Amino acid sequence: MKYQDGRRVCNICRETAVDDNPAAAEAAREVAALLKRAGVIMDGLPLRIALADADEIRSQRGVRTDFSSSTGPSAGAVLGFIRCRTEIGTEGGGASLGPSVRRVVEGVTILQGLPREMFVGTLAHELGHAWLFLASVDDARPWQEEGFCNVLSYLIHRHRSQQGNAEASFYLRCLEEDPDPVYGEGFRRVRAQLKSYGYAQALRFIYERGRFPSA
Template sequence: MFGLVLAAASGPSVAQEAEASQANPLRCELCKQIIKKHYYKIPGLSEFYCETCHQAAPKCLFCGRPMSGAQAPEKVCARCRAKAVTSPEEARQLYHQVRDWLEGDLNLAWSWTISLRLTSDLPEAVGIEGKSGFRELGAFLREGETGTIVLLEALPRDLLIETLAHELAHAWQAENCPPKSTLLWKEGFAQWVAAKALDGFNCEEALAILEHRQDLYGKGYRMIRELESKHGREGVFSAVREGR
């Protein structure tokens, strides 16, 4: 049995110099103070944060935004909590919708049985070690020709769509691609599939975060997207089938 795991979707905040504009000063999204020197921005998001909030406030494990102390015990910001899919039935419906959508739009097909399992502790459920500062969202486990997608319960709707599509892409790879391909290719393709689903389900913000990630997932995604712009979807599929 092997598992492929998607780490938390929150990319690290990137420090940038604020423009010293007196006429149009920037305000910190969290403390609402005018930002004097440096501002911090999460790649893909439009809000600005001051140095104090960036450094001292706890960060939401789903979107990476700095949070107020009141939200901190949950480790999830109010915005992400409001979007949480808490009903397992609703999560299952979304699984089938995402699967149908990927079949229709990307012509992906799965001949194996793939079941969905929701858990409150993903590392424990799949037998991996959790990393601090990250939240593992989903994993694809394979045993022979049976697959299981394990997902963290109560994910925000957009992150649930993203993670379902990502893990369904790994399920497709397990059936259609040689195992020699590198992590950059595997995760890049899975993120490319996830981006298509986010676009199809009108999740603009989650798509912007995905596109701007600075880690291996972001690099892999942009590599596949470049391949698509040069050689089309056919080029992407033939490359991953060959096991680049």
């Protein structure tokens, strides 16, 4: 089948494709629950997922579009992005603290019609960017930021793979074997670091300090 934006999709991928908002919301609930178990809590973050086709994503201005992998079936495709903003309050947090700064994630946009396994991996990845933004991690290196986001995809695929999902195992292998210095090497470096600290402890460190632990 051919999508309107020119993408071609096979029948197997069509079967689980995430085309509409109810399907996206349902998959998002699963992703959020699994990430919460791993210690990635999105306090107050509304899981507003928008779907857009490749033409609509290309026409977006002022947002950072994102690849979730440089190998596998998604290689080179823009799969999603987050929309976020920083609000400077006027009344703020008291005279001595200066104006209050509030970070807001408005939502996540994901490429429409992805097969479900690719959708949940991409969503976890984009929620990683949202989490790092809310944690004020502003000067991470690209390999740390993208690597961290791919660790979240990895956690989702690993869980689903352990439940016998063959597609999840396929995406796990794509991550393990991705030669890209940012998305692949970065993923393996950040995973090793989080593992050595313990995931929950490392996540707390990053959230409280606004930076990754030094390697």
